Amino acid sequence: MTAEERKHRLEAYLQQVEFASLEDLAKHVGSSVSTVRRDLTVLEAAGNLKRTHGGARIVTPKSDEFTFSARDTHQLDSKEAIGRACAELIRPNQSVIIDAGTTTFHVAKHLEDKSPQIVTNSLPVANLYSAAGRVELVLSGGVIYPRLGVLVGPLAVEVFTKIHADIAVMSAGGITLEGLTNSHGLLIDIQLAMMRAAAKVIFCLDHTKFGRRSVSPLCDLSKIHTIVTDNQAPMELIGQLRVKGIEVIVAG
Amino acid sequence: MTAEERKHRLEAYLQQVEFASLEDLAKHVGSSVSTVRRDLTVLEAAGNLKRTHGGARIVTPKSDEFTFSARDTHQLDSKEAIGRACAELIRPNQSVIIDAGTTTFHVAKHLEDKSPQIVTNSLPVANLYSAAGRVELVLSGGVIYPRLGVLVGPLAVEVFTKIHADIAVMSAGGITLEGLTNSHGLLIDIQLAMMRAAAKVIFCLDHTKFGRRSVSPLCDLSKIHTIVTDNQAPMELIGQLRVKGIEVIVAG
DNA sequence: GGCAAATCGGTCAAAACTGTTCACGTTATG
DNA sequence: CATAACGTGAACAGTTTTGACCGATTTGCC
Numbered sequence: 001m002t003a004e005e006r007k008h009r010l011e012a013y014l015q016q017v018e019f020a021s022l023e024d025l026a027k028h029v030g031s032s033v034s035t036v037r038r039d040l041t042v043l044e045a046a047g048n049l050k051r052t053h054g055g056a057r058i059v060t061p062k063s064d065e066f067t068f069s070a071r072d073t074h075q076l077d078s079k080e081a082i083g084r085a086c087a088e089l090i091r092p093n094q095s096v097i098i099d100a101g102t103t104t105f106h107v108a109k110h111l112e113d114k115s116p117q118i119v120t121n122s123l124p125v126a127n128l129y130s131a132a133g134r135v136e137l138v139l140s141g142g143v144i145y146p147r148l149g150v151l152v153g154p155l156a157v158e159v160f161t162k163i164h165a166d167i168a169v170m171s172a173g174g175i176t177l178e179g180l181t182n183s184h185g186l187l188i189d190i191q192l193a194m195m196r197a198a199a200k201v202i203f204c205l206d207h208t209k210f211g212r213r214s215v216s217p218l219c220d221l222s223k224i225h226t227i228v229t230d231n232q233a234p235m236e237l238i239g240q241l242r243v244k245g246i247e248v249i250v251a252g
Numbered sequence: 253m254t255a256e257e258r259k260h261r262l263e264a265y266l267q268q269v270e271f272a273s274l275e276d277l278a279k280h281v282g283s284s285v286s287t288v289r290r291d292l293t294v295l296e297a298a299g300n301l302k303r304t305h306g307g308a309r310i311v312t313p314k315s316d317e318f319t320f321s322a323r324d325t326h327q328l329d330s331k332e333a334i335g336r337a338c339a340e341l342i343r344p345n346q347s348v349i350i351d352a353g354t355t356t357f358h359v360a361k362h363l364e365d366k367s368p369q370i371v372t373n374s375l376p377v378a379n380l381y382s383a384a385g386r387v388e389l390v391l392s393g394g395v396i397y398p399r400l401g402v403l404v405g406p407l408a409v410e411v412f413t414k415i416h417a418d419i420a421v422m423s424a425g426g427i428t429l430e431g432l433t434n435s436h437g438l439l440i441d442i443q444l445a446m447m448r449a450a451a452k453v454i455f456c457l458d459h460t461k462f463g464r465r466s467v468s469p470l471c472d473l474s475k476i477h478t479i480v481t482d483n484q485a486p487m488e489l490i491g492q493l494r495v496k497g498i499e500v501i502v503a504g
Numbered sequence: 505g506g507c508a509a510a511t512c513g514g515t516c517a518a519a520a521c522t523g524t525t526c527a528c529g530t531t532a533t534g
Numbered sequence: 535c536a537t538a539a540c541g542t543g544a545a546c547a548g549t550t551t552t553g554a555c556c557g558a559t560t561t562g563c564c
Contacts, residue, residue: 002307003551005271022511032553037512045332047361047380053560054511059380123375123382123391130375130401139375139403141393141411149382151391155411159393255541274521284543289522305550306521 006031007039014049014058021055078206078230078252083107085251086169086204086228090114094166097194098125100150100187101171103204108169111135119165121156121190123149138163145186152186160193168198173214175205177240179221181214188218195223202226207233221246258283259291266301266310273307330458330482330504335359337503338421338456338480342366346418349446350377352402352439353423355456360421363387371417373408373442375401390415397438404438412445420450425466427457429492431473433466440470447475454478459485473498 006029013028014020026036040056043049050057083106090096092114098104100122108125115134129135140159142151173183182188195201201224210233226247238248258281265280266272278288296303302311335358342348344366350356352374360377367386381387392411394403425435434440447453453476462485478499490500
C-alpha cells in the first residue's frame with residue numbers, strides 16, 4: 001500500500017463513519033498510529049477533514065451525513081419511504097422547489113432520474129448534485145443558518161418571489177387541522193414565498209409531525225394540495241385531511 | 253513485449269485500480285521495478301498519471317485552478333502557505349468576498365479566527381463554515397456549475413453588484429504584464445462584480461500562474477492592489493509587478 | 505479545582521524508496 | 535562483421551517515510 005493510497009482510504013473511511021479514533025483508523029489501513037497521525041495532519045491541511053483530540057472528523061460529507069444527520073437517524077426508514085413516494089409524484093423535466101429539511105432531502109435523493117430543474121435553499125441538497133449529473137440545480141442566495149445548512153434572509157426570500165416552479169416539495173414541524181407550524185421562525189417567510197411560486201404544493205411529513213404544533217404558525221390547510229406521509233400516521237387525522245380536499249399519500 | 257506496449261498496459265492497469273505500488277506494477281507487466289520506475293517517469297511527464305512514493309496514482313481530471321477537488325493535493329504546500337499569508341492581511345470583523353477556486357479555499361480555511369463576514373459563490377467554502385463557528389457566511393445564489401462547485405449566472409452576479417465588502421480574495425488562471433486571465437468565461441462577469449464591490453482586491457496566485465495566459469481575459473493590472481504568491485514565483489515578473497505599484501507578498 | 509489517563513508533537517533509528525551508475529545483451533547502422 | 539546506440543536489470547548511496555519512544559499537554563472524572 002502506498003502512502004497516497006493510505007491517505008485516500010483514510011478519507012474514504014471517514015466519509016463513511018463521519019468520525020473515527022486514531023486507533024480505528026490505524027487498524028483500518030493497517031499501519032501505525034504515528035503514521036495515521038501524520039497523514040491526518042496532511043489531510044487536514046488539504047481541508048478535507050478536521051483533527052480532533054483522539055481522532056478526526058470529516059468536514060464536507062458527500063452523503064447525507066450532514067450536520068442534521070444526528071437528528072435524522074430516528075425516522076430514517078419513514079423518511080426514505082416518503083422520499084421515494086414523493087419523488088414518484090414528479091414527472092420528468094419538471095421544475096421543483098425543494099425546501100430545507102431532512103425529509104425533503106430524501107426526496108431530492110430520488111430525483112436524479114427525472115432530470116428535473118431544482119431550486120432550493122438547502123445546502124445539503126445542493127451538495128448532493130454539486131458533482132455532476134442530469135440535475136440542473138439553482139441555489140438561492142442567503143446567509144447560512146449554521147446548524148441546519150439552510151440559506152435564510154432577504155436574499156433567499158427574494159429569489160423565490162422572482163421565480164416560478166411546477167412543484168414545491170415542503171416540510172414542516174407539525175400539522176393539525178388548524179394548519180401547519182414550523183420550529184424556525186426565520187424560515188417561514190421563505191417557505192411562504194416557495195409555496196406562492198409553485199403551481200402545486202406537496203408537504204412531506206412523517207407520522208411524528210401529525211397532531212403536533214410547533215412554535216411558529218406557517219399557513220392554513222387551504223394552501224396545500226398534497227401530503228406525503230408514512231404508514232404510521234394516524235388514520236383519523238388523515239381522513240379529516242382528505243375530507244378537506246387534500247390528497248394524502250401514505251408511503252411504505 | 254515492447255516498451256510501448258508495456259507503458260500502455262501500465263496505464264490501463266492504473267486506470268482500473270487507481271493506485272498501485274511499484275512492485276505491483278512490475279509484477280503486472282512482468283519486468284523489473286527499475287524499468288517500471290523509468291516508465292512511470294515518462295508517463296508522468298505525459299501527464300496521465302502521478303508518481304507517488306512507492307507507486308503511482310491515476311489523475312482523473314486535469315486540474316486547473318477552478319476544478320475544485322477537495323483532495324486536490326497539487327501544489328498543496330504552496331497553496332497552504334499562500335492561504336496563511338493572505339489570511340494575515342485580513343483584520344478582525346472585516347467583510348470579505350471570497351472567489352471560487354482551490355487557492356482561495358485555503359485562504360477561507362484560515363479565516364475563522366478573524367470572525368469575518370464572508371460573501372462567496374463557492375460551495376466548498378460554504379460547506380467549510382456550514383456547521384458552526386464564528387463566521388457569518390453569505391452565499392450568493394445561482395446555478396451550480398457541476399464540476400467546480402461554483403454558483404454562476406445572473407443571480408450570482410446580481411448579489412455582488414448589490415453588496416459592498418472591505419476585501420475581495422480572488423484567484424485566476426494566469427497572470428502576465430498585460431493582465432489577468434481565467435480559464436472559465438462564465439466566471440468573469442461574477443469576478444468583475446466581486447472586484448467592483450470590494451475596497452481592496454487581493455489575488456492569490458501560486459507560481460504556476462505566473463507568465464501563463466488562460467483562455468479568457470479577466471482584467472488588467474490596474475484593478476489589483478495586492479498579489480499573494482509562493483516563493484517559487486519568478487522574481488523578474490514580481491519585480492515588474494511591483495514597479496507597476498502592485499503590492500506583491502511572497503509566502504513561505 | 506485536582507488527578508489519572510489518554511493524546512499530542514517531537515525525536516530517532518530502521519526500513520523503504522529514489523535517482524544514478526554500471527554491466528550486459530539486443531538491435532540498428534556503416 | 536564491427537561498432538555504436540539503446541533498453542534492461544542490478545547495485546549503490548542518499549533521501550524520505552515509518553514506527554516506536556518520551557516528555558508535555560489536554561481531557562474526562564471525581
